Amino acid sequence: MTGPVRQDGFPPRDAAVDASPEQRLPEWDGDHLHDMAATGPDPEGDLPGVDPAELADEDLIRELRSLHRTRLDTLRHAADSALANHLRRTAELETEYLARHPGREVDPSRLRDA
Numbered sequence: 001m002t003g004p005v006r007q008d009g010f011p012p013r014d015a016a017v018d019a020s021p022e023q024r025l026p027e028w029d030g031d032h033l034h035d036m037a038a039t040g041p042d043p044e045g046d047l048p049g050v051d052p053a054e055l056a057d058e059d060l061i062r063e064l065r066s067l068h069r070t071r072l073d074t075l076r077h078a079a080d081s082a083l084a085n086h087l088r089r090t091a092e093l094e095t096e097y098l099a100r101h102p103g104r105e106v107d108p109s110r111l112r113d114a
Contacts, residue, residue, distance in 0.1 A: 049089050052096035060100075064093050 052060060067090050074086045098104070 048085065049092070052093050055096070057100070060093060060097060064090075064097065067093065 049063075050059075052063075055063065067086065071086070071090075074083055078086065
């Protein structure tokens with residue numbers, strides 16, 4: 001995102017109207033795997049959650065379900081830092097899932113007609 005930025009790192013109110021949640025959060029740089037430990041609220045690198053690579057498949061799915069179930073409430077009502085953490089954790093878990101299941105089976109009924 002280009003344009004003026006307020007001193008607190010957020011775009012001006014009128015610019016924020018057209019920005020996505022990721023663009024409105026100063027911790028988000030557009031990279032789903034951005035390491036917030038270097039610039040975010042956790043200087044010691046102790047980000048919440050178990051490393052997704054260490055989770056069994058069943059635990060990975062359970063964590064993804066939990067994040068997706070709470071997504072709308074987090075987007076609408078959580079503090080910016082909580083939303084940033086939610087975005088980070090969702091990206092980590094989804095990336096791990098896709099790494100484990102690169103040839104995932106796509107349900108034909110979920111495809112759009114050409």
